Each structure stands twice: as structure tokens, then as C-alpha cells.
Amino acid sequence: MKCKQTEKYLLKSLDERLNPSEAIRLEEHLDDCPLCQKRQSEYRIVRETLKEESFPETKPYFWERLQPKLKGKRTIEPWTIGKQFGLRAIPLSILVVVLFTAAVFLFVPSPVEELDLSQTGVFLLENLNPLEETQSFLSEEGDVNKHLMLIFSSLDETDTIRRYFP
Amino acid sequence: MDEKDMVRRSKEGDEEAFGFLVKKYKTKVYHLAYSLSHDAQAADDLAQEVFIKAYYALDKFREQSEFGTWIYRIAVNHCRDFLRKKNRMIQIPFENIAGKISAEEDETLPEEKEQEEAKRREIIHTAIQAMPDKYRVILSLRDIQDFPYSEISKILDISPGTVDSRLHRARKMLRKKLEPFFSKKGEGHEM
Numbered sequence: 118m119k120c121k122q123t124e125k126y127l128l129k130s131l132d133e134r135l136n137p138s139e140a141i142r143l144e145e146h147l148d149d150c151p152l153c154q155k156r157q158s159e160y161r162i163v164r165e166t167l168k169e170e171s172f173p174e175t176k177p178y179f180w181e182r183l184q185p186k187l188k189g190k191r192t193i194e195p196w197t198i199g200k201q202f203g204l205r206a207i208p209l210s211i212l213v214v215v216l217f218t219a220a221v222f223l224f225v226p227s228p229v230e231e232l233d234l235s236q237t238g239v240f241l242l243e244n245l246n247p248l249e250e251t252q253s254f255l256s257e258e259g260d261v262n263k264h265l266m267l268i269f270s271s272l273d274e275t276d277t278i279r280r281y282f283p
Numbered sequence: 284m285d286e287k288d289m290v291r292r293s294k295e296g297d298e299e300a301f302g303f304l305v306k307k308y309k310t311k312v313y314h315l316a317y318s319l320s321h322d323a324q325a326a327d328d329l330a331q332e333v334f335i336k337a338y339y340a341l342d343k344f345r346e347q348s349e350f351g352t353w354i355y356r357i358a359v360n361h362c363r364d365f366l367r368k369k370n371r372m373i374q375i376p377f378e379n380i381a382g383k384i385s386a387e388e389d390e391t392l393p394e395e396k397e398q399e400e401a402k403r404r405e406i407i408h409t410a411i412q413a414m415p416d417k418y419r420v421i422l423s424l425r426d427i428q429d430f431p432y433s434e435i436s437k438i439l440d441i442s443p444g445t446v447d448s449r450l451h452r453a454r455k456m457l458r459k460k461l462e463p464f465f466s467k468k469g470e471g472h473e474m
């Protein structure tokens with residue numbers, strides 16, 4: 118193993134992150150390399166010095182000094198509440214929309230289409246005899262009356278072929 | 284008391300609940316600020332500012348991480364800003380300081396171990412302060428504060444692999460900076 122790789126292992130060893138085979142290789146190299154022994158010693162001194170760092174005590178009344186700086190400044194904006202819950206509301210809203218659409222398709226009956234019925238159809242739907250009127254025309258005595266009544270009754274017909282021509 | 288409940292109550296504007304969180308994390312935040320600034324007064328000011336910032340940013344805390352991780356992240360970023368401003372004003376000439384200390388040691392070797400350690404600590408801290416911010420921060424979190432890798436990764440919002448490589452470079456850089464001191468000491472002491 119070269120010294121460069123040993124340095125990598127030395128650094129890993131500071132956090133005890135070497136696996137057993139790496140630890141053995143490191144030991145073997147250190148036995149024969151005074152330069153890496155020196156480096157190991159240096160790293161250890163620095164690490165231990167930093168670890169044993171003594172910190173001054175926090176100054177007294179930390180919270181008491183902090184509290185007045187917080188008072189009355191923070192207002193909870195209504196839009197921030199919306200923002201806070203906004204992201205969580207997205208999947209819920211999607212679910213609600215999907216369920217509502219499904220409910221509309223499943224339970225609401227489709228509207229009945231308006232039928233384009235002929236006059237005969239309308240009579241039949243209303244349970245009336247469609248020939249009743251025609252029969253009354255045909256039962257007329259005079260030919261002129263018969264023809265005139267048939268002509269007038271067929272004037273409503275938009276389709277000219279179906280109009281009556283004597 | 285449940286921390287999540289305290290966070291929820293703080294968000295609703297309950298100062299007492301926020302006070303509970305402050306009391307729980309003030310020491311760690313203060314130590315973090317101190318390890319980066321190495322100045323007790325500045326560390327106290329920084330810690331206070333960190334909690335003020337956190338208080339007004341509570342609505343943005345989405346509780347995807349622990350409250351502790353979130354507050355440390357604010358602390359690290361705030362201390363970084365402080366260091367950036369401070370570094371613009373004062374550049375620490377580490378080489379001069381180290382040279383001076385080494386020269387003094389040649390003349391009068393410290394008798395007591397305690398004094399020797401204090402001097403060593405001073406040199407190491409001066410060397411750290413002369414390093415780039417990102418290396419100072421990672422050394423502080425790992426080697427001084429003893430945070431686990433996973434926590435550092437969350438605080439700095441970097442991958443564990445980046446934590447590993449950055450820490451590796453930081454330690455290497457620090458040792459290089461201290462090399463002149465070590466070589467002199469090595470002749471007569473443990474090296």
C-alpha cells in the first residue's frame with residue numbers, strides 16, 4: 118500500500134470507519150513507514166485537541182434576554198396557513214374531484230333525448246287515433262269539401278311531397 | 284413533553300412552547316457558534332439571532348426533518364454569513380502567528396502540560412480560522428461538536444459521500460497548515 122492511500126485510511130480510522138481488512142493493511146504499512154507513523158500521530162493530536170475543546174458557559178438569562186426581542190412582532194398571516202396546508206390539500210382535492218365525477222356518472226340518470234315525432238307519432242304517444250281526423254274529412258258528403266279540407270290540413274306539412282294535391 | 288407538540292404550539296404563536304425549544308437547543312447552538320467564531324460575546328449574539336430567525340421562520344418549517352436539524356442548519360448558515368463579513372474585515376495571518384509561537388517555544392519551553400495544551404489549542408484554532416468557511420464548518424460539526432455523519436449530511440444538505448470527502452480534505456488541509464509546528468515539536472517530543 119502506498120502512503121497516499123494510507124493517509125485515506127488514517128483519516129477513516131479517526132472515525133473508526135475502517136473494515137477489518139483495511140485496518141490490517143494500515144497496521145502493516147505503519148509498521149514499515151515512519152512518515153505515515155508521524156502523520157498518524159499528527160492527526161490524532163489534532164483530533165484529540167479538538168475533541169477536548171472546552172466551551173464557555175452560555176451567558177445567563179438567555180431566554181429572558183431573547184423573549185423581549187420576539188414579543189409582538191410575529192403575526193400569523195392567514196395565507197401562510199393556506200400555504201402550510203396547501204400541499205397536503207392537493208391529493209385530497211384530486212380525490213374529491215375523482216369521486217364526485219364517478220358519482221355523477223354512476224347515479225345521475227342521463228337526460229331523455231327529445232324525440233322528433235311526426236304528428237302521427239304524437240297522436241299514438243297520446244293514445245289517440247291518428248286517422249280520426251282524416252276519417253272525419255273522408256266522411257264529408259261533398260267532394261269539394263273533402264278536397265279542400267285535405268288541402269288545408271296538409272298545408273302545415275313542410276315536405277311538399279307529402280302535401281295533398283287532388 | 285413532546286417536541287413535535289411544542290413545535291406545533293410555537294407555530295400557533297405560543298411563546299412558552301418556543302421557550303422550551305430554546306432551552307433545549309441553546310447550548311448546542313451556542314457551542315456551534317463559539318466553535319466557529321471563537322469569541323464568547325459573538326457566539327452569544329449569534330445564538331440569540333439564530334433563535335430570532337427561527338422564530339420568524341417557523342411557518343416555513345415543514346417538519347420534514349427534526350427541529351434540531353432545522354435549527355442547526357439556520358445556525359450554520361447564520362454563522363457562515365457572520366464569518367464571511369468578519370473575514371472581509373480581518374484576514375488572519377496564520378503563518379505569522381504560528382511562526383511566532385514556534386519561535387517562543389524554542390526559547391522557553393512550557394513546563395506544564397496544561398500550558399502546552401493551551402498553546403497547541405490556540406495554534407490549531409488559529410489554523411482553522413484561516414481555512415475556507417466550508418472546511419471550518421465541517422470540522423466544527425464533526426471534530427468539535429461530534430455530530431454523526433448522517434446528521435451533518437442533513438444539516439448541510441449534502442450527501443454523506445460529500446461529507447466524507449469534504450471532511451477528508453479539511454483534515455488534510457489542517458494538518459498541512461500545522462506541519463511546520465509539528466515538525467519542530469517532533470524533534471523533541473512525541474513525533
